[in-house]
Amino acid sequence: MAQSETKAARDLTEMMEKTMQNLQSKFQAMSDQIIVRIDEMGTRIDDLEKNVADLMTQAGMEGHQTTE
Template identity: 75%
Template sequence: MQDKFQTMSDQIIGQLDDMSCRIDDLEKNIADLMTQAGVEELEGENKAPAATNKS
């Protein structure tokens, strides 16, 4: 029973590590796309500059 629990635990930890790497890659890709689009981060937040009202 202990071996089964340890095996499942190891699998979950492995999946979490994989998910963490994927999230890191996704964040990097988003930052690269924002840079290419000319969007800059405002005060450390991930927000695009507000659009001006052209009325």
């Protein structure tokens, strides 16, 4: 009986290690996707700021800011 309990404990340990490795891989993939999307958003914001500045220059509003 002791041998079957030790085998069961080893099997359970092995299954848990595989499960934890699988979870770690999934979390890493999600983290990588989030970082990529944050970088893309930063690039979009930079482009938007440049476009707004260009539009303001074209409209003759360079250097003019409204205070609210």
